[in-house]
Amino acid sequence: xxxxxxxxxxxxxxxxxxxxxxxxxxxxxxxxxxxxxxxxxxxxxxxxxxxxxxxxxxxxxxxxxxxxxxxxxxxxxxxxxxxxxxxxxxxxxxxxxxxxxxxxxxxxxxxxxxxxxxxxxxxxxxxxxxxxxxxxxxxxxxxxxxxxxxxx
Numbered sequence: 084x085x086x087x088x089x090x091x092x093x094x095x096x097x098x099x100x101x102x103x104x105x106x107x108x109x110x111x112x113x114x115x116x117x118x119x120x121x122x123x124x125x126x127x128x129x130x131x132x133x134x135x136x137x138x139x140x141x142x143x144x145x146x147x148x149x150x151x152x153x154x155x156x157x158x159x160x161x162x163x164x165x166x167x168x169x170x171x172x173x174x175x176x177x178x179x180x181x182x183x184x185x186x187x188x189x190x191x192x193x194x195x196x197x198x199x200x201x202x203x204x205x206x207x208x209x210x211x212x213x214x215x216x217x218x219x220x221x222x223x224x225x226x227x228x229x230x231x232x233x234x235x
Contacts, residue, residue, distance in 0.1 A: 119178035126152050126172055129182070129201060130222035138216035145170065145220070154184075193218070200224075 140161035152172035195207030207218035
């Protein structure tokens with residue numbers, strides 16, 4: 084709760100961005116701000132390996148750390164320059180299929196949309212790409228883990 088004084092009058096403001104008012108429908112109370120958001124367990128279902136095509140000549144592989152929403156990324160530019168950093172999967176709006184990820188080292192945000200039953204990520208943007216630049220990914224949705232081939 085914050086108090087703002089305007090011309091000698093006091094006005095109390097609640098932090099509604101973090102405590103939205105619940106709505107009521109025929110089934111009971113609905114917290115609209117969070118009703119469509121995936122749970123932490125549901126976030127873990129969004130694949131373990133993502134093959135990412137970034138903007139401006141970058142191609143990468145993102146591998147999820149076991150049982151977390153942190154991905155270790157390895158990128159290579161078309162000129163051969165390698166880069167590695169982490170990104171954290173923050174949210175998935177199941178109504179719109181929008182996902183949001185955070186890159187701590189530059190405080191950047193990735194936004195995109197799940198498609199093809201979660202096997203693809205499309206229409207991605209970031210807080211740091213040039214205007215109009217996008218990213219996308221193909222998601223390995225096999226939850227059994229890496230397949231080890233045996234040669235005979």
